[in-house]
Amino acid sequence: MKTLKSLVRGQWHEADSGFADLVNPSTGEIVARASSAGIDFPAAYAFARDIGGPALRTLSVARRGALLKQVSKEIHQHREELIALSLMNSGATRKDAKFDLDGATGTLAYYASLSRDAGDARYVALDDGLQLGRTTRFWGRHLLVPRQGVAVHINAFNFPAWGFAEKAAQAILAGMPVITKPATSTAMVTERCIEIIQEAGILPEGVLSLICGSTGDLLSLLGGQDVLAFTGSADTALKLRSYPNLLGSNTRANLEADSLNAAVLGPGVDDDSDTWDLFLADVFREMTQKSGQKCTAVRRILVPQDRLAPVREALCDRLAGIVVGNPSDGSVNMGPLATADQLQDAVDGIALLRKSSELVFGTGERCDGIGAEPGTGFYMAPVLLEAGDPAGATVLHQHEVFGPVATLMPYDGSPQAASELVAMAGGTLVTSLYCDDQSFVESFTAGSGAYTGRLYLGSRKMADQAPGSGVALPQSLHGGPGRAGGGEELGGLRGIAIYSQPVAIQGSRPMVDKLCGEFHSR
Numbered sequence: 001m002k003t004l005k006s007l008v009r010g011q012w013h014e015a016d017s018g019f020a021d022l023v024n025p026s027t028g029e030i031v032a033r034a035s036s037a038g039i040d041f042p043a044a045y046a047f048a049r050d051i052g053g054p055a056l057r058t059l060s061v062a063r064r065g066a067l068l069k070q071v072s073k074e075i076h077q078h079r080e081e082l083i084a085l086s087l088m089n090s091g092a093t094r095k096d097a098k099f100d101l102d103g104a105t106g107t108l109a110y111y112a113s114l115s116r117d118a119g120d121a122r123y124v125a126l127d128d129g130l131q132l133g134r135t136t137r138f139w140g141r142h143l144l145v146p147r148q149g150v151a152v153h154i155n156a157f158n159f160p161a162w163g164f165a166e167k168a169a170q171a172i173l174a175g176m177p178v179i180t181k182p183a184t185s186t187a188m189v190t191e192r193c194i195e196i197i198q199e200a201g202i203l204p205e206g207v208l209s210l211i212c213g214s215t216g217d218l219l220s221l222l223g224g225q226d227v228l229a230f231t232g233s234a235d236t237a238l239k240l241r242s243y244p245n246l247l248g249s250n251t252r253a254n255l256e257a258d259s260l261n262a263a264v265l266g267p268g269v270d271d272d273s274d275t276w277d278l279f280l281a282d283v284f285r286e287m288t289q290k291s292g293q294k295c296t297a298v299r300r301i302l303v304p305q306d307r308l309a310p311v312r313e314a315l316c317d318r319l320a321g322i323v324v325g326n327p328s329d330g331s332v333n334m335g336p337l338a339t340a341d342q343l344q345d346a347v348d349g350i351a352l353l354r355k356s357s358e359l360v361f362g363t364g365e366r367c368d369g370i371g372a373e374p375g376t377g378f379y380m381a382p383v384l385l386e387a388g389d390p391a392g393a394t395v396l397h398q399h400e401v402f403g404p405v406a407t408l409m410p411y412d413g414s415p416q417a418a419s420e421l422v423a424m425a426g427g428t429l430v431t432s433l434y435c436d437d438q439s440f441v442e443s444f445t446a447g448s449g450a451y452t453g454r455l456y457l458g459s460r461k462m463a464d465q466a467p468g469s470g471v472a473l474p475q476s477l478h479g480g481p482g483r484a485g486g487g488e489e490l491g492g493l494r495g496i497a498i499y500s501q502p503v504a505i506q507g508s509r510p511m512v513d514k515l516c517g518e519f520h521s522r
Helices: 040-059 059-079 079-090 096-114 162-174 186-198 234-241 243-246 273-292 304-319 341-354 413-423 438-451 491-500 507-516
Strands: 006-008 011-015 020-024 029-033 140-148 149-155 179-181 208-210 226-233 253-257 261-265 297-306 358-361 383-386 404-413 429-432 453-459 501-507
Touching: 006 186, 011 429, 020 079, 020 234, 029 179, 029 186, 029 404, 040 140, 040 179, 040 208, 059 096, 059 162, 059 186, 079 096, 079 186, 096 273, 096 491, 140 226, 140 234, 140 507, 149 162, 162 179, 162 186, 162 226, 162 491, 186 208, 226 243, 226 491, 234 253, 253 358, 261 273, 261 413, 261 453, 273 304, 273 404, 273 453, 297 304, 297 413, 297 438, 304 358, 304 383, 304 404, 341 383, 341 404, 383 453, 413 438, 429 438, 438 453, 491 501, 501 507
Parallel strands: 149 179, 149 226, 179 208, 226 253, 261 297, 261 429, 297 404, 383 404, 429 453
Antiparallel strands: 006 011, 006 208, 020 029, 140 501, 358 383
16 A cells, blocks of 8 residues: 655655545545654745745746746656546546646646746736836836745645646746645645656755645744645635634735536527537536536526526436446446545535425435445435525525535526526636626626626637636636635736735836836736
C-alpha cells in the first residue's frame, strides 16, 4: 500500500503515524494512506516565504509564465498514468478523469500564454495612467505588486488535478510561492502531479510545497501578506474565515463554497430547436459528469409550467441511459461517489429534499454498480426530483446534495419569477439561461445578475460552440456571491489580483511609465 508524502522545505517527508486511509470508491479497497504528522509547519511556511518567494519575485512575468508552460507539458506527458490513478482513487470514468487533467494542463498553458508579451516586466499594470496635475508631468498609474507572503491552497476532493493547477497557475504567475493541500481522500493524483514537477526540476526551490494530510497549525501562521484560497463546503469556509489571526491581519481569503446552481429554460423554446437541445444536453451533463460532484453542477432546473411535462420526459429518457458502475467496465458511463461519507450525505440529503418534492427518477439510495461485487463501492444512480411549490420550499434552495441530483422547478414563465427563484439560493457560482428572447434575457439579467458569479446564456446562435455551463474557463471569472463564498478566481490576468497588492503609483510620467511598463491586466 502506498504512503503519500508531503513536499516541504524542498524535501519529501513521509509520516510514521496518524494515517488516514484512501480507498478505491469503486470497490472500497484501501489503496493508500496519508498523514502530515512530523511536519514542522512554521519551518515549512518560512521556507516557502523566505526562499521560494524571493526566487520567484526576481523573475520577470514572462519567465514565470515560461515555468508554467513547462509544468503543463510535463504533467501532460504523464497523462495516461494520472488518468489511471484517477480511476483508482477518485472513481472517475476515463472521460471524467481526462476532463480534470486536461482542465489542469489547459489552465496552466493558458496562464503561461498570457505572459508572452510581457517582455522584461516584473509587474502587471492595471491601466495606461491618468493626469494628476496641471500637466502630464505629474502622472498616476495602478500597478499589481506581488505579495511577499505565501499562498496556501486548500482544495476539494472532486478535481485533484484541476483544482491544484488552477490556483497555482495564478499565484505563481503573480509571483507568490504556493503551499497546496489537496483533499486527503483523493490526494493520489495531486501528489503524483507535484512529484512529476519536482522530478523535472522546473520550479525554483520553495516555490511549490505539498501537504498530504492535516494542515496542522499552518493556518495560524498566516498574516497580512499571505493569501488563503479554499474550495469546499460553506461550513468549512466559515471556520476558515473565523481564524483570529486571519481576521486580525486582514489576510486575504478567497473562498469558493456551496452553490445551488440553476439552469433556466426561457419561454417560447420549441422542442425541435437548437436551444432546447442545448438545454437538455447541458442539464444532463451537469447532473452526471463526475457523478454530479462538481461545484458548477446544476442543482435546480427552472422550467415554464407549460413545458414541465416534456422536459421531465426528455430528461428521464436521457438519465435512463446512464450505466452506473466500476469505470474499469467499458459499459459504465458514471462512476461512484468519492467516499462512503459522500454517499451517506447524498442519501440523507435526498431524503431531506423529498419532504418538499417528489421523486420522478431514481431511488435516492445506494445501488450496486456494474462491474463491482454486490455490496461494494459507493454507487448512486441519478436522481431527478420535482417540486410542486418551489417558492414555498426553502430547503430546495438551501441544501445542496453533492451528487447526481437535481430538482425540477416550475415557474410562470416570467423573468421576475425565474429571478426570484434563482435568488433564493443566496448566491451561485453559475446560473444558465436558455432563451432566444432578448427582452427576457435583459430582464432576467437585471433580476438575477447580482446573485451569481457567471451568467451562461444558451441560445441557438452559440449552441454549436457552447462548452457547457459547468466549464470554468480560465478566461472568465470563477466565483460567486453570498453562499457561493464571495470569491473570485481566474478571469484572465484578473486572477492574479488575489495574489497581488494594487498600488497607486504617482510621480513624473517618465518615471512612472518606466516602472509600470506596458504589460496590462486587460
